[in-house]
Amino acid sequence: MxxxxxxxxxxxxxxxxxxxxxxxxxxxxxxxxxxxxxxxxxxxxxxxxxxxxxxxxxxxxxxxxxxxxxxxxxxxxxxxxxxxxxxxxxxxxxxxxxxxxxxxxxxxxxxxxxxxxxxxGGGTTGSFGVPAEPDPQHSPPDIATLDAYALERWETILHYMVSSGTGQHPTKPSQEVLFLLQRSGLMTRVHGGVLQITSSGFQFLLHDPHAQLWELLLQFLHMAEERQMDLVEVLSFLLMLSTMELGREYSTENLSPTQSAMLADLRNYGLVWQHSTSARQFCPSRLATTLTSSSPPLPTSRSTGGGSHDQGFIVLETNYRLYAYTDNPLQIAVLNLFVNLKSRFPNLVVGAITRESVKKALANGITADQIISYLTTHAHPQMRKNKPLLPVTVQDQIRLWELEKNRLKSQEGYLYTAFASQADYEYVLNYAKQLDVVLWDNPTKRCFFGSLDGHANIRGFIERRSAGIA
Known part of the structure; x- marks a missing residue:
């Protein structure tokens, strides 16, 4: 061995x-x-x-x-x-x-x-799925059709997220998908009941497709028992899908009630294809067959950069100007999260990374490392000849803009002021310092700021002193 x-x-x-x-x-x-x-x-x-x-x-x-x-x-x-x-x-x-x-x-x-x-091999458990008998009325879709179907369903979800709150009106995913996005914290309801993307949602958009898919599926698993679904059956069906053959139809006859109910949800995410909701056959898409592999889940995707031709489309210069060779609305919308876009051509978008654009991204919960990681992952092949790949000046400046945001740190507490005398102020201040709860003090103005945890003790001390007990 x-x-x-x-x-x-x-x-x-x-x-x-x-x-x-x-x-x-x-x-x-x-x-x-x-x-x-x-x-x-x-x-x-x-x-x-x-x-x-x-x-x-x-x-x-x-x-x-x-x-x-x-x-x-x-x-x-x-x-x-x-x-x-x-x-x-x-x-x-x-x-x-x-x-x-x-x-x-x-x-x-x-x-x-x-x-x-x-x-x-061997055995008759149907663990890897039971191939369906050919249906003379409905021929199974070819792989190109399956890829286009999965891409359309997946991009509908991502584009709805990135376009929320911008005034655009993209195609709306199903109510089940919207509930999952809300439950997972990627979107939240604001005034008027409108769904708005959260900071976690902005970070989600910068992840690779595999991570995005599993993040949603994991939330689906967490909700299984709440929906009175057998968690083991849900897990086994997802893992079974990952071992199936792309472009082949499988029978629904051997599926458990839980797994049959899952088909509707999986259609919403683009993991399976059925020619009708009552069909006795289903086809796993590439999103499903690559769940446990390192292969791209959408090799024909323009938005996720899964394919070798689409993976690199960003050129970044030392003067912060950015050129993105893409015509995909979703890719452009993601770039708009942290880039000030200026010009758009049939297959090219031109913009610049500015202090304002980065601050907007930081305010939405995107970190400097996530921006740099996204630019690195989707860098144009021509840029990959550079060492380092991204200009160091741009990387350092993005991190410096993030440090600007983190210079101030807020902490809840209480401001103690209006002391009758300097002696009273110093007496209470010394007591608070002994408790190690003083965050700031100003002897000239006779005031200090204490943490939330120490308020009960300080208030009790002041009351006892006022009553002549302390």
Missing amino acids: PSVEHNPDSVTQSEWSPHILLTFLQSQSQNALTRLYQRPSSCLSIFRLLRPLERQLIMNILWLESATPLSTMSAWVTQEGKKPYSDSLSTLARLHIIPNSTTKLALNATFRASLRQAIT
Whole structure:
């Protein structure tokens, strides 16, 4: 068996960061995870989300019939790999894939059996979906049609978010989607019941498509029990979708009631396609089939930059001028969050990053690092020849504008003033300083400002002193 080594140069940082779904699964009970692990498709999908070292550990013991002593496994670990190895064991234990033991190492029996079946095939559980019989009346859509459908549904959600409060009237998503956006804190209702994007929503728009999709799906999972839906069934269906074949129709006959009810929600997000709401077949879109992979969820998307041709479209100069080679309204709307747009041509938008435009973005909850990250991610291929990629002067100035915003810090408290004498003022001030609750004081004006936590004690002290007790 190969030794367990840690080579930081062999993987990218994003591969080593834990997936948002794994964090959610770690908070679930062992019984719920064991039920989930009964499906081979769920085990395979979770395996794909794990970090390389965790996958290697699982494969090393997957085909062993008995537990392996931890001392034997530790002997394979190099000195540099001890911490990553320990972290990986901890993650697998929290997912209940391995027992939390200090002596032996073995896979959860249910997980082991299901993953073996997923790798070798066999069984009739329909865990990976049951292909539908051809329907002579309705032919399945081709992949290009599926991509266009998913793109239209997804961009409708994003464009509605970015256009809220601007006076524009984009296509409105379904009420279920709007409720989810509100529930997740990405949008909120203001005067008149109108939905308005929040600071979290602005940050959401700068995330990559995979992160955006999983953030919404995670909120969907949190709402499952509230909607009287079986959480394990919801999870297993999402993970099953991620293992299906793009462009193939699957039958709804073997779906549970919870999973059948999910189809309507998943159509709203563009994850599945059906020719009618009562159809007995459905087609997963690329948004669904890439849920647990590193492939772009929308390779033909103009807005998300998922495709190799669309990923880089921004040119940024040292004089803060920005050129965006795009004609997509959503991309332009996102840039408008932190760029002062000046000119628009058929396939080009020209603008500048200014103090006012950055301050507007900061006021909406977008950070300087998020702006820089977005510019880096969507930089034009021509810019990628530069080292560093973005002009250092522009990066530093964006951060300096953020520091301007953070110079002042507000804190709730009480202002104590109108003391009868200097002696009274100093007496109460000294008491407040002993409590370490004084935030500011001015001896000339006989006043000081105390924190919220110390108000009850200071008020009681003043009252006792006034009564002649202190």
